[in-house]
Amino acid sequence: MNEGFLNNLWNALQLILAWDTELVRIVGLSLFVSGAAVLIAALFAIPLGTFLGLKNSKWVRYISKIIYTFMGLPPVVAGLVVFLLLSKSGPLGILELLWTPWAMIIAQVMLALPIITGLTMTAIKSKDQAIGKTALTLGASKYQAALAVIREARIAIISAIVAGLGRVIAEVGAVMMVGGNIQGKTRVMTTAIVLETRKGNFEMALSLGIILLVLAFIINSILMTIQGEKDY
Amino acid sequence: MFKSIVKKTVLMLVVMMFIALAFGCANGQADKELILATTTSTYDSGLLxxxxxxxxKETGYNVSILAKGTGASLELGKRGDSDVLLVHAKxxxxxxxxxxxxxxxxxxxYNDFVILGGPEDPAKISGMKDVAEAFKKIANSKAEFASRGDNSGTNMKELAIWEKAGIKPQGDWYLSLGQGMGDTLRVANEKGAYTLADRGTYLAMKDKINLQVLVEGDPILFNQYGIMAVNPDKHEGINYDGAKALIDFMVSEKGQKMIGDYKKFGEQLFVPNAK
Incomplete structure (x- = not known):
């Protein structure tokens, strides 16, 4: 009880080094769920964000406001909505997706979608004026001009994806609500941290937190390398 | 360059989908999948x-355990989102x-609830036999009390005791946390607050906290656990056979013996009492 924080930290590091299969599974599922959620969200968000970024009308501004609002959607609310949809007593209960990684992916897509859309939209808007016009002047079609803008804004778009990933891999409310933190099935790093903290196993919880940060660091490093390509 | 990123992304997505499909297949036969909603006390104590x-091993079922409070577990069962429940709010x-x-x-x-508190015991309740009287003393001295505040079985028991004591717990001293048993013990421990806990979770966390048992043995502190199946007529796709198998196992001679044998730090956490 009276050991210091450093002692806790040291024991946590030892736990990481004792890397067991349970830990590998938890980390793997975290990466799978959040990775899939961000990729699915990006597939919809990048075209949508580009479209909204290029357009400038009254209703586009209205939609933007809604998207910006949803960027702050509390994960536990996303979880609650998905839970109510997928529950046996809900409209999609027949699919039997509750308490599966799929349900977790759906909830995280809801969280990542507004962030990636909103940030893509901002990125496109900041490039639109100059590039789009130049491309059109050079005889490009609207579609080609849009592609040119996306290409120019790609660094900001990758940042948007990184921001989306950072949000979902670190959230606990939604995956706890729809996944249920079932051992070997839907337990991810954040829900495991909640469980271990509740059980008073602070060192195990801390070691999971450290792994989460290290993973975030690695992912960000890889993406920043892709971003930096232009500078080489 | 940009196109290659898109290509890589799509490729990764396809790979992910395959992995996901593998996940889906691994779940396998649906009729062997059983969802048990239970309380944090039975799960966090390691009994399950x-x-x-x-x-x-005995039946070939694959059990998914959801460790929620009793209130949440009952709600999940009512909605048809679990097959079988092990809870304590008879x-x-x-x-x-x-x-x-x-x-x-x-x-x-069953096991029993105990009143825990820090070694300072500001309300001087240590050794009291009547829990309602002890609660009155805590309220009168305005010593901090940590409540689960989450509609769990433990929370309902606590509220029943306050009612018996004729006190409406409110004020700065009454901390309604809205958290599980382990979290509540952690907060009570940090604050040196009083709290009501099931003995199982307390014993399981004993080495990590400074809280001590101050009041125990009052008949109102009896804590009965029961198991029941979700009514298969209420919802589609309830695994009633699996639920029945688990109920039978829990009350079988073997299951009952295992419950009695389960020890943490040399102490028995639950006493089997199936009829």
């Missing part, structure tokens, strides 16, 4: 990690059985 693998369980949400309810085991 001890019992369930044996049940799975009067409420019986009422829901009567209303047709659950079937086959039986007593499984």
């Amino acid at each position: 990690d001890f019992l369930i693998p044996e049940f799975e 009067s409420r369980e019986l009422k829901l059985v009567e209303e047709g949400y659950f079937v086959d309810r039986v007593d499984v085991m």
Whole structure:
């Protein structure tokens, strides 16, 4: 009880080094769920964000406001909505997706979608004026001009994806609500941290937190390398 | 360059989908999948990690355990989002059985609740025999009390004791946390606050906290656990056979013996009492 924080930290590091299969599974599922959620969200968000970024009308501004609002959607609310949809007593209960990684992916897509859309939209808007016009002047079609803008804004778009990933891999409310933190099935790093903290196993919880940060660091490093390509 | 990123992204997505499909297949036969909603006390104490693998080995079922509070577990069961429940709020369980949400309810085991507090014991309740009197002293001295505040079985028991004491707990000293047992013990420990806990979770966390048992043994502190199946007529796709198998296992001679044998730090956490 009276050991210091450093002692806790040291024991946590030892736990990481004792890397067991349970830990590998938890980390793997975290990466799978959040990775899939961000990729699915990006597939919809990048075209949508580009479209909204290029357009400038009254209703586009209205939609933007809604998207910006949803960027702050509390994960536990996303979880609650998905839970109510997928529950046996809900409209999609027949699919039997509750308490599966799929349900977790759906909830995280809801969280990542507004962030990636909103940030893509901002990125496109900041490039639109100059590039789009130049491309059109050079005889490009609207579609080609849009592609040119996306290409120019790609660094900001990758940042948007990184921001989306950072949000979902670190959230606990939604995956706890729809996944249920079932051992070997839907337990991810954040829900495991909640469980271990509740059980008073602070060192195990801390070691999971450290792994989460290290993973975030690695992912960000890889993406920043892709971003930096232009500078080489 | 940009196109290649898109290509890589799409490729990764396809790979992910395949992995996901593999996940789906691994879940396998649906009729062997069983969802047990239970309380944090039975899960966090390690009892289920001890019992369930044996049940799975014996019957071939694959049990997913949701560790929520009793209130949340009952709600999940009513909605059809679990197949079987192991909870501790007997009067409420019986009422829901009567209303047709659950079937086959039986007593499984019991332990008791204890009043915990820091070694300073500002309200001087240590050794008292009457819990309601002890609660009165806590309220009168305005010593901090940490409540689960989450509609769990423990929370309902605590509220019943306050009612018996004729006190409406409110004020700065009454901390309604809205958290599980382990979290509540952690907060009470940090604050040196009083709290009501089931003995199982307390014993399981004893080496990590400074809280001590101050009041115990009052009959009102009896804590009965029961198991029941979700009524298969209420929802589609309820694994009633699996639920029945788990109920039978829990009350079987073997299951009961395992419950009695389960020890943490040399102390028995639950006493089997199936009839």
